[in-house]
Amino acid sequence: MFPSKTYIERRYQLKKTLKSGLVIFPGNAESPMNYADNWYPFMQDSSFLYYTGINGIPNLYFLIDIDNDRDILFGNDATPEEMVWTGAAAPMADLAAKSGITSVKVVNELEAYVRQKKQKGQQIHYLSPYRADTKIRLAELLGIKLAEVDKNKSVNLIKAIVAQREIKSDEELVEIEKAVNTTVAMHTHAIKNTRPGRTELQIAGELQSIAIGGGGNIAFPIILTKNGQYLHVHATQNTLSEGDLVLCDCGAENAMGYTGDMTRTFPAGKKFNALQRNVYDIVLNAHNSAVAALKPGVHYKDLHLLAAKKLVEGLTDMGMMKGNADDAVAAGAHTLFFQCGLGHMMGLDIHDMENLGEHYVGYTPDLKKSTEFGLKSLRLGKALKENFVVTVEPGLYFNPFLIDAWRAEGKYTDFVNYDELEKMKNFGGIRVEEDFAITASGSRLLGKPLAKTPEAIEELKNS
Incomplete structure (x- = not known):
């Protein structure tokens, strides 16, 4: 990872451009080759990676609550049973700290958090998913039909990300x-x-x-x-x-x-x-x-x-x-x-x-x-x-x-x-x-x- 200040500055610039709303970055999940536990090599979503630096860990979500100036990583710590298979895994709080993220929540708190923001009329920003499983997860999270996911993508978010990522530091x-x-x-x-x-x-x-x-x-x-x-x-x-x-x-x-x-x-x-x-x-x-x-x-x-x-x-x-x-x-x-x-x-x-x-x-x-x-x-x-x-x-x-x-x-x-x-x-x-x-x-x-x-x-x- 780069130093945490790099990711903090990237997120600051994104907030400054968008001005308001809730930004949702779903990380990628594992993708099975031919059965559930036989995976393709994991590749993290590049926009998630750009704003967090957290690579190699599936099933994460990163939210930027611009109106309340909060950056939140949603992810579950590996259980002892899971570490039987994977070996030692860093706690979510440690990964977040390296990225300058101070708030960490478990994944099952995500839906309630997003629902609360929607009920308050907060604008939701997300990118059009390129993976079917991500599209399904977003539809469920936002309470919308699958066909509406692409239609409701945030063009303002797309333009803001392009403006940042096209210029390499x-x-x-x-x-x-x-x-x-x-x-x-x-x-x-x-x-x-x-x-x-x-x-x-x-x-x-x-x-x-x-x-x-x-x-x-x-x-x-x-x-x-x-x-x-x-x-x-x-x-x-x-x-x-x-x-x-x-x-x-x-x-x-x-x-x-x-x-x-x-x-x-x-x-x-x-x-x-x-x-x-x-x-x-x-x-x-x-x-x-x-x-x-x-x-x-x-x-x-x-x-x-x-x-x-x-x-x-x-x-x-x-x-x-x-x-x-x-x-x-x-x-x-x-x-x-x-x-x-x-x-x-x-x-x-x-x-x-x-x-x-x-x-x-x-x-x-x-x-x-x-x-x-x-x-x-x-x-x-x-x-x-x-x-x-x-x-x-x-x-x-x-x-x-x-x-x-x-x-x-x-x-x-x-x-x-x-x-x-x-x-x-x-x-x-x-x-x-x-x-x-x-x-x-x-x-x-x-x-x-x-x-x-x-x-x-x-x-x-x-x-």
Whole structure:
């Protein structure tokens, strides 16, 4: 945990913004895999974690009673019988004290407390739940129908949290960088230990052990595949062969819940072939161009479009696209190859605060989220600010199903050379991703440098 003053100040700022009401933060419960006592690794709700720092303990509630200036942790101390299974557990009062919370109540007092505040007409603030069990618990707690839970979420609370969490403190940047450095170690291992004859899952398992050894776990299921043409394919029993390109997108979550997220694409064998290197250089140029333009005040959507233009220019040089690059991007022709967004915010969530709603986190009332294919997948569009943490991850994905479908439809024939694309339908995909903190005048790469050029990747691979 950070020092208690960090959480006290965060809660003070939230109270100052909201001014009145009762804020309810349900912590997460355990989530069973296949029966009640066989759980997935526990992950605390990130907003609960942000305002309390209490991690690893399920079935807690945290309430901020703004009108009465009270912060209350609701949770039950572990019983001796429970500690037979779990070992010693700190009392709730000790956990609360570390967070600067002076009031602790048992969970069965929660409903009466909330009911009393509702009867007095106090406004209730809560976030829209992303877990079904949390939604059910909130409906019961508030005495409302399940269908009304999302409808009655507090937009003011969402906006207040976004305004706080999007700006990372120096303390947070230290923790994020720890997670990124563990992520760098994962990628270094992947590049050095991938070779023909090994399976994707063998390598992915080794990467997860590095994440766990770093004090936390993986931040999301590891994407490690020779089928990089598909955006989110997780590791399988596929055996790697000479000539395969391997796309590895993975990240570590550290002990305090902060995350890293990086991607490298590299050959299964010792070297890229000529075609792979040419396509890789296109993606790397788009990546470097977007990174060079990172600074406060720049709209991230414009960086996405800049990267898309660089991808189109490179594909045009290779004969796979034609015409004016700006026109191609404006028409959306690049989305045949680049179907996702350039990147996203990162912090306590790998897609930071995505559960609060991308239109609140990544956009503004004046900048609406697109509904167009490709651009609708851009999670962040608004102007960057100092101490934002963002990923930059352009890619080229040669999806044979999309190529065949769009060719049959006659889409973008003014910009796409479909005949030339036939040889690329078994190519795969390439993505390059790094994490950056926005500074006063530009950006700063987070974590230790990791091989990024084809030459550096080959050198690391064969060292």
